[in-house]
Amino acid sequence: MPGPAQTIRAPTLRCAWCALELGESRQRLGGRSRCPACGVATTDPWPTEGELDASYSGSYRPHSGRFSGPGDLILRRTRGRLARRIDALAPPGPVLDVGSGDGALLDALARAGREGMGLERESQRADVIAADVEDHEGSYAAVVMWHSLEHLRRPGEALAHVAGLLVPGGLLVPGGLLVVALPNADSVQAQVFGERWLALDLPRHLVHVGADSLLDRLRELGLRIERVSHVRGGQVLFGWLHGIVSAVLGGADLYDAIRRPEARTQALSSRRRAAVLATAVLVLPAAGIAALGEIALRRGGTVYVEARRA
DSSP: OOOTTOOOOOOOOBOTTTOOBOOTTSEEETTEEEOTTTOOEEESSOOOHHHHHHHHSTTSSOTTOSBSTTHHHHHHHHHHHHHHHHHHHSOSSOEEEESOTTSHHHHHHHHTTOOEEEEESSOOSTTEEESOGGGOOOOBSEEEEESOGGGOSSHHHHHHHHHHHBOOOOSSSOOOEEEEEEEOTTSHHHHHHGGGOGGGOTTTOOEEOOHHHHHHHHHHTTEEEEEEESSTTSOHHHHHHHHHHHHHTTSOOHHHHTBOGGGOSSOOOHHHHHHHHHHHHHHHHHHHHHHHHHHHTTOOSEEEEEEEEO
16 A cells, blocks of 8 residues: 555556557547547546456347347348358458457358458457457458457557558469458537437447548558548448437437347336337438538548558
8 A cells, every 4th residue: 555645656548559658648538539640539447357358248139139120131131242252352362350249240251252261359259269350360361340340459559569460462363352341530429419329339449540540551561442431431421410410319328229128238118219210200301411521522421441461
């Protein structure tokens, strides 16, 4: 125990993106602080391992599935399209899925004839390893970070590491492909909804990156940007729907309303759920117009990037 004249210094917060020590010059936002050097925000206060474990347990991804109705089936079909695209663009070889979740992409890759390996916090499959990406070695034709980069404690280091896992290109064979999708912290919807933005998702999202910051880092790593999409990353329209419904109904959670009862963060009566879903239908045209607008401005709620190693 410290003596009477001693004080306990709070843990130093570092930018999760560039590792700069964040002092008093940082810009404090709701639940996060923006780095004065790189402009990327880091979750603040920084969660403990216990807090993160609790945030991923129970309702986050129950074995019975996350979404009501056809939601889980639609999600798996979108992973099938992504797998086919990766198979068409990547050179021969295995694919690493960082943050593989329930393994939907791995299953789709197998159907396409591709060998796949996944990384997750906990492993429940033979083709998924419970490990940090920085500790994983290998050589891959493609690495996928589908809405996983923002969950990592050292995302800047992780990105540099996975760039090194990609196979180099040759005279007749293209280099390995990196696919990244993540919430765009510089999107219009992020600015409009602020602390109520769907993709803020504290404390699970540890870093809050804008599209330009992501592209700059990929170029610094020597990767060639081949495609940038403000549509393909998903959640663009739904982000607007979620935010507008929350504003109209005083904080109602549309994301909870479309999930199975066991996957909800709080109890929801049938009447309240019906009201939330009905409101979403009514505001759908406005949400669609807003989504099209931010896509046209190239400030979509998510950003999807394909980059290749030379």
